[in-house]
Amino acid sequence: AQRVTQPEKLLSVFKGAPVELKCNYSYSGSPELFWYVQYSRQRLQLLLRHISRESIKGFTADLNKGETSFHLKKPFAQEEDSAMYYCALSGNYGGATNKLIFGTGTLLAVQP
Amino acid sequence: GAVVSQHPSWVICKSGTSVKIECRSLDFQATTMFWYRQFPKQSLMLMATSNEGSKATYEQGVEKDKFLINHASLTLSTLTVTSAHPEDSSFYICSASRQAARPEQYFGPGTRLTVT
Numbered sequence: 001a002q003r004v005t006q007p008e009k010l011l012s013v014f015k016g017a018p019v020e021l022k023c024n025y026s027y028s029g030s031p032e033l034f035w036y037v038q039y040s041r042q043r044l045q046l047l048l049r050h051i052s053r054e055s056i057k058g059f060t061a062d063l064n065k066g067e068t069s070f071h072l073k074k075p076f077a078q079e080e081d082s083a084m085y086y087c088a089l090s091g092n093y094g095g096a097t098n099k100l101i102f103g104t105g106t107l108l109a110v111q112p
Numbered sequence: 113g114a115v116v117s118q119h120p121s122w123v124i125c126k127s128g129t130s131v132k133i134e135c136r137s138l139d140f141q142a143t144t145m146f147w148y149r150q151f152p153k154q155s156l157m158l159m160a161t162s163n164e165g166s167k168a169t170y171e172q173g174v175e176k177d178k179f180l181i182n183h184a185s186l187t188l189s190t191l192t193v194t195s196a197h198p199e200d201s202s203f204y205i206c207s208a209s210r211q212a213a214r215p216e217q218y219f220g221p222g223t224r225l226t227v228t
Contacts, residue, residue: 032215044156044205044219086155090215098144098215100207104155 002027004089006103013077014111021072021106023061023087032090033070034100035061039083047085048072057081077110084108113139116208118220125196125227133191133223135206141186142208146217147179150203162189196227 003026013019025031035047048056050063050070061072070087087103115138125131135145144163148156160181162168168181178200180192189208193200203224207217 034216036219043221044207046216046218049216098209098217099146099158099161100215100217101158102155 002089002091002101004087004101004103006085006087006106008106009104010107010109012109012111015079016076019072019074019077019081019108019110021085021087021108023070023072023103025068025070025087025089027068027089027091029091031063033061033063034088034090035059035070035072036086036088036102037083038086038105044086077108079110079112082108082110114210114218115139116142116206116218116220118204118206118223120223121221122224123226125225127197127227128195130192130194131196131225133193133204133206133225135189135191135208135220137187137208137218140208140210142189143186143211144209145183145189146207146209147181147189147191148205148207150205150222152203156205159191193225196225198227201225201227 005024033050036044037047038044048061059074063070084105084107086105088100117136119134147159150156159174160168160170162181162183164183164186170176183189203222205222207219209217
């Protein structure tokens with residue numbers, strides 16, 4: 001079954017510390033993976049997509065097919081990074097394309 | 113670009129009444145729109161997928177007669193919660209994708225529904 005797992009509900013770090021938000025997935029085909037972010041009182045917005053191999057706001061994520069992981073990393077956390085982060089998987093399910101399956105989310109709290 | 117709006121942002125209704133929520137793509141044509149439900153401190157649960165001019169595809173366990181979805185144009189989809197009950201109280205979020213070949217979804221701000 002298709003599934004996205006984010007094992008940590010809360011990750012608390014100090015400003016300037018490295019951050020790694022974990023995401024593992026289960027999918028039988030070739031997945032497309034995304035990280036979405038939701039800042040306080042704002043809508044969900046796309047942060048990264050694995051096919052772009054880009055760095056946004058200092059965040060990167062590499063798809064590791066062997067470990068079925070797509071962890072989100074940032075070398076030096078900033079207070080403004082505090083938000084809820086969702087890992088999501090896109091694929092073909094039940095005859096429909098491009099549906100997103102979301103993980104349960106990780107709340108990142110960056111302490112001053 | 114890729115802005116999605118929802119109206120209303122919040123609504124309170126009495127048990128037994130129906131409520132309609134609108135989702136609009138403001139600056140692009142959406143080939144597909146999605147409706148999600150989010151309970152407090154939980155993730156988004158996909159309710160249904162809709163393509164313009166065709167019937168919505170509902171996820172398992174979602175009552176299609178209770179949650180009516182209409183996708184009349186490439187920029188508008190509506191979700192009607194019929195005969196609402198307190199257990200339908202939730203945060204409803206829509207999203208839209210631009211092209212069938214691109215899976216990125218752009219999210220609306222959500223609608224808080226409270227059924228008394």
